Amino acid sequence: MHLTDSHAHIYSEQFKEDRDATLQRAFEAGVQTIVMPNIDHTSIDAMLETELHYPQNCFAMMGLHPCSVGKHFERELYQVEEWLSKRPFAAVGECGIDLYWDKSFFAQQQEALRVQIDLAKRYQLPLVLHTRDAFRETADLIEEAQDGSLRGVFHCFSGTPEEAERASKLGFLLGIGGVATFKNGGLDKVLPAIDLANLLLETDCPYLAPVPHRGKRNEPAYLPLIAQRTAELLQKDVEEVVEATTRNAKALFNL
Template identity: 80%
Template sequence: MILADSHAHVYSEQFKPDQDAMLNRAYEAGVQTIYMPNIDHTSIDVMLETEARFPQQCHPMMGLHPCSVGKYFEKQLYEVEEWLGKRPFAAVGECGIDLYWDKTLLAEQQEALRIQIAMAKQHKLPLVLHTRDAFRETADLIEAAQDGTLRGVFHCFSGSKEEAEEVIRLGFKLGIGGVATFKNGGLDKTLPGIALEHLLLETDCPYLAPMPHRGKRNEPAYLPLIARRVADILGKDEEEVVEATTRNTEALFVAGV
């Protein structure tokens, strides 16, 4: 089976000792396509170096992570815009709102997201959204900007059935990762009844490793574990889940590559 990891930080410092072996393990596990979200100006070079070494497997996005949004975020967004004008990227991201660590910069995060929404429209690219403790704030901005051209994914989705249905109404996909395998992750209650056409699979590695690796470093080779769990939750064949989610991922991102 051929899988696509729709969100993986395979350029992370945590993979520096064994990046080649890690990506080979991914390929052997069937993960032939990996989409890499950018974080900020410090991650661009190492992300693009990873793409240069594994051009068939690893595809970069360009954006500014909400946790990297400070008082003077505009300078970083100028750099994002400059890169988007230089060469192809799969998406604008990851971007969004994160209120888990710090609520004092909400206004700045909202403005940074508005600007990146405009970039996605201008470059006709999908948005990859980070929404930690900020689903409502993020969804409201997407709804206000949705003119029929916006598309993308709410990455690392772990919300309620009602939130999942709202994402779908907004024209976005649900990125499903290791949380689906957690005993109290909640996705066993959210996903039943959600059509496969709305789902992407992701690892968000090196974070959020699925069971039985929870608490350890995550990697794309673990994506089949997530696919298997999603298949169990939906009562579907694993191969059907893999084929559908891989097709969905390629349809969303490939136009930008």
């Protein structure tokens, strides 16, 4: 099977000592393609170096994470824009709104997202959206800007059936990760109603490891566990889920 991890911070410091071994485990598990979201200016070098060493497997995005939006977010966005003008990227991201940790920069997060929406339109790239405790606020801005050209994914989706439907109507996919394996994750009530054509699989490593690794460092080699649980909830063969989500990822990210 050829799986695609549509959201993995494999360049993270948490993999500094064993990145090559971690990637080898991923390849052996059938995960051949890994799409890497950027965080801010501090993550760019490590991300691009990982892509350089694994050009057939690891693909970089470019964006500004909402948790990195602060007083000087404009400087960060200038770097994002400069990089997007220099070379191809798989997507603009990850970007969005996060109201879980801190609401004091909500207005700046909204502005940063608007800028990145415009960049996605300009470079005809998909958006990878982070929406922790902020699905409605993020979806409102996407809806406001949607002219038929915007596409992308609500990454790490763990929302309601109504939110899933709204995302799909906006022309966006849903990124399904380790939460699908959690006993009280809630996706068991949502996934059965979602068309497979609207789904991507992701680990969001090193975060949100699936059961039975919950609480430990996550890695792309655990993606088959997410695929298996997704298949169970959809009442489909895992091969069908893997094939469809890989096809969806290749189409979205132009891989």
